[in-house]
Amino acid sequence: MKRVFSGIQPTGNIHLGNYIGALKQFIPLQEEAECFFCIVNLHALTIPRDPEELRQKTRKVAGLYLAVGLDPNKSTLFVQSHNPAHSEAAWLLQCVTRMGELSRMTQYKDKGKGSDSATAGLFSYPVLQAADILLYQTDIVPVGEDQKQHLELSRDLAQRFNGQYGDVFKVPEPKIGKTGARIMGLDHPEKKMSKSADSEYNRIELLDEPDKIVKKFKRAVTDSENEIYYDPENKPGVSNLLAIYSEMSGESIESLVNRYQGKGYGHLKLDTAEAVIQVLKPLQERYEKVMESGEVERILSEGGQRAREVSYQTLLNMQQAMGLA
Numbered sequence: 001m002k003r004v005f006s007g008i009q010p011t012g013n014i015h016l017g018n019y020i021g022a023l024k025q026f027i028p029l030q031e032e033a034e035c036f037f038c039i040v041n042l043h044a045l046t047i048p049r050d051p052e053e054l055r056q057k058t059r060k061v062a063g064l065y066l067a068v069g070l071d072p073n074k075s076t077l078f079v080q081s082h083n084p085a086h087s088e089a090a091w092l093l094q095c096v097t098r099m100g101e102l103s104r105m106t107q108y109k110d111k112g113k114g115s116d117s118a119t120a121g122l123f124s125y126p127v128l129q130a131a132d133i134l135l136y137q138t139d140i141v142p143v144g145e146d147q148k149q150h151l152e153l154s155r156d157l158a159q160r161f162n163g164q165y166g167d168v169f170k171v172p173e174p175k176i177g178k179t180g181a182r183i184m185g186l187d188h189p190e191k192k193m194s195k196s197a198d199s200e201y202n203r204i205e206l207l208d209e210p211d212k213i214v215k216k217f218k219r220a221v222t223d224s225e226n227e228i229y230y231d232p233e234n235k236p237g238v239s240n241l242l243a244i245y246s247e248m249s250g251e252s253i254e255s256l257v258n259r260y261q262g263k264g265y266g267h268l269k270l271d272t273a274e275a276v277i278q279v280l281k282p283l284q285e286r287y288e289k290v291m292e293s294g295e296v297e298r299i300l301s302e303g304g305q306r307a308r309e310v311s312y313q314t315l316l317n318m319q320q321a322m323g324l325a
């Protein structure tokens, strides 16, 4: 059986980009692979955080994992810091990582902006991500397009380590969706939808109320033409609406474009909002139930146990290969 690993940071509020690019892809994989879905709270520390808020957001992502349909009887759901193997493996991998490769990571360049006060954690962040993935002998990593470069580094590190110390790691493959791999910000459709964008009009959060969803879509930036067709480069706003609508309803972009011939952008915005509400409403109801059930802590505790069991073998193999054990 193939292994799947993916993770989400418990920072900001989980949004439609995270859902379409990642969470939605996770669900069917549970039926065909052994899956590990992690809440990567160590990654969240690369930027200063309020400790209590981090604790709450970690629990919130666990609730959302369950609400979207991840099943703890099929998948291992766990918190990164509950498995110390991740930080240890990250250190060992840092010792085969080159400064140059980390300096070229676009996420670091965007967030660190070459500043002297950026943390060393932010710089070595992608190595911790490689440790997450490689510890589980992962075959497939479902992610959005923004993680492509990090996945390439994970593959390079696996290959380099294997070459230097012997065959310890499987080399993972990213799994990146077609239309939904890069959902754009509603207020700035030339940039991706993001947890950290200043304006809340940038994103639809998974726990947004229907009224708010409608309001945000109504304000979505489009263009001055009045024709609906799919061209992400020249019509990023309208193309983003079409991608979201298609991903939420299951109808192809081509069919949507045909159906909306001669109709105005206002129509498309409202109908996209409605398609999103149809998916998010039941999800929000499940979320409320899950959070009240008192089950979250037990599920994470069992997940942590399973994660430790599976990953310790790889960590031991790394230690032996490097002359530590």
Ligand code: TYM
Binding pocket: 005, 006, 007, 008, 009, 010, 017, 018, 019, 020, 021, 022, 040, 043, 128, 129, 130, 132, 133, 141, 142, 143, 144, 145, 146, 147, 150, 180, 181, 182, 183, 184, 192, 193, 194
């Ligand atoms: P994070 O928390 O930023 O995002 C979680 C997942 O959501 C995807 N995503 C998007 N997909 C489409 N459109 C968007 N606008 C959009 N924004 C985010 C991301 O690609 C990701 O799949 N470094 C990772 C977390 C991580 C990880 C890992 C992922 C740590 N270790 C191991 C996979 C495997 C991150 O910050 O994701």
